[in-house]
Amino acid sequence: MAKVLIAGESWMTTSTHIKGVDEFSVHSYVEGVGPLKNALEAQGHLVVHMPAHVVPTAFPGTEEQLDEYDAIVLSDIGANSIQLAPDVxxxxxxxxxxxxxxxxxxxxxxxxAMIGGYLSFSGFQARAAFRNTAIAEVLPVEMLPEDDRWELPAGLTAQVEQPQHKAIGTAGTEWPPLLGYNRTILKPGAELVASINGDPLIALAETGNGRSAVFTSDCSPHWAPREFCEDWSGYQQIFSGIIDWVTKKI
Known part of the structure; x- marks a missing residue:
């Protein structure tokens, strides 16, 4: 069992309703962490979710604070939210x-581990902005300097490069299609477990005495449709396997 901190995977939305000459705004809060959190907990992991709006004030800032967890997962949360605490x-x-x-x-x-999304890797209009941070040194992939989203509205199935790799458990080779991902470049020496559209989907790396991993598509809709993240048993195998690999359980 690993204690896992998932930072991100939540958002707030504002919609404006116009009825004749009158208008009003409605605000809502949404969490997309459910499929990932449920999958990891089902495999025995302890999951702590830090929503995106909490990250600027609460994300661990020292190695001692990070040591409270066995693994850190960044998912759809930009570098600015982590770097720009209110005092700064x-x-x-x-x-x-x-x-x-x-x-x-x-x-x-x-x-x-980093999981893809509009605010992962370089992200939407490069606003995720991880490319010019220290994190770029430890990930198994290089990030693009521009908007790296690759939308696949018709869906595309991953190519499993290493079907027997422990990091994907018994997920096999027949995966449901995905609807998009963040395009990256595999670093020399990194391990490619699965690809999509010829680009890394799951990549792993030893970095110093530690380990890092990426899943460059989403862990929830919209890039991960329900057929992938809710109806398919391999989803649980993939994400639990990634956590087990980075924490050296396998």
């Missing part, structure tokens, strides 16, 4: 470089 962004007070601390923690024996 609003009050101009120097603070912690939390991504540098996370990178060092990983190299010192920690376990890091």
């Amino acid at each position: 962004f609003e009050r101009f007070i120097p603070g912690q470089d939390r991504l540098a601390a996370l990178a060092k923690w990983t190299k010192d024996g920690g376990a890091l």
Whole structure:
């Protein structure tokens, strides 16, 4: 069993309703962490979810704080939310470089995974902005300098490069299609477990004394349709396998 911190996978939306000459706004809060959290817990892992709006104030900033967890998962949360704590962004007070601390923690024996989304890797209009942070050094893939989203509205099935790899358990080779991913480039020496459209989907790397992994598509809709993240037993195998691999359980 691993204690896993998942940062991100939540969002707030605002919609404006116009009825004749009158209008009003409606706000809602949504969490997309459910499929991933449920899958990991079903495999015996302890999951702590840190919603996106909590990340700027609460994300661990020291190796000691990171040591409270066996693995850190970043999912659809941009670099700015981690780096720009309120004291830094609003009050101009120097603070912690939390991504540098996370990178060092990983190299010192920690376990890091990044899951794709509009605010993962480079992301929508490159706003996720991880490419120019310390995290870029420890991931198994290189990030693009531009918007890296590759939308696949007709769906595309992954190519499993290593069907017997322990990181995907018994997921096999027949996976439901995905609707998009973040395009990246496999680093020399990294291990490619699955690809999509010729690009990395699941990649793994040893980094110093630690390990890192990426799943470049989503863990929930819209890129991961319900057939992938809710109806397919392989989903649980993949994500639990990634956590087991980065935490050196397998």
